[in-house]
Every structure is written in structure tokens, then in C-alpha cells.
């Protein structure tokens with residue numbers, strides 16, 4: 001796979017070792033660096049999915065011991081689901097970056113939305129549980 005650099009703002013691509021974009025002056029990201037970060041995303045995403053999957057399975061297996069209300073349980077599972085979705089998206093973003101050597105703006109945009117949803121869900125769950 002050929003090494004290239006892509007601008008973080010205007011998507012200008014070049015095989016020249018520019019540190020800054022000749023078109024808009026923004027920082028250039030090399031494909032090697034994007035791929036390295038992609039692997040990091042895959043590892044983190046995979047870890048999140050496996051960990052939260054295990055926790056969800058554990059909680060579901062012990063649900064007879066759960067003393068909270070149905071609403072509390074619902075919010076808890078919702079929170080687990082959002083975290084797992086976040087992990088899956090990290091996996092997808094990482095896989096994309098490793099394959100193409102650049103970032104996927106759509107996935108990043110969805111990721112920001114999911115991050116926002118995660119904060120809202122966490123606050124709501126803590127309120128319901130508290």
C-alpha cells in the first residue's frame with residue numbers, strides 16, 4: 001500500500017512529504033499514521049464490545065437478583081447497548097482507516113452523535129438509578 005498524506009480539512013491528497021496542506025495550510029495526516037490510529041481504534045472498539053458484551057450477559061444471567069424496577073433495568077440495558085454501538089463504530093472506523101489510509105468523515109460524524117447520545121444516556125441512567 002502506497003504512502004500518502006491527506007489534508008485534515010480539504011481532503012487534498014499527495015505523495016509528497018508536506019507537513020501542511022499547500023491548498024489551505026491545514027495539517028496533513030500521513031496514511032501510515034492514520035492506519036496506526038486505525039489499529040488503536042480497532043483494539044479499543046473490540047475491547048469495549050467484548051467487555052460490555054460480557055457485562056451485559058452477566059447482568060442478564062443474574063437478572064433474578066436485580067432489585068430495581070423494570071424502568072431501571074431498561075435504562076441500564078440501553079446504556080450497555082449505546083456503549084456496544086460505540087465500540088462497533090470504533091471498530092468500523094478503525095477498519096476503514098487501515099484499509100484506505102484516511103479518515104471517514106461520515107463515521108466520525110456518527111461517532112460524535114453517538115458520543116453525545118452516550119453522555120445523555122449515562123446521565124439519564126444515573127438519574128433513574130440514583
Ligand SMILES: [Zn+2]
Nearest residue numbers: 007010021024
Ligand atoms: Zn487542505
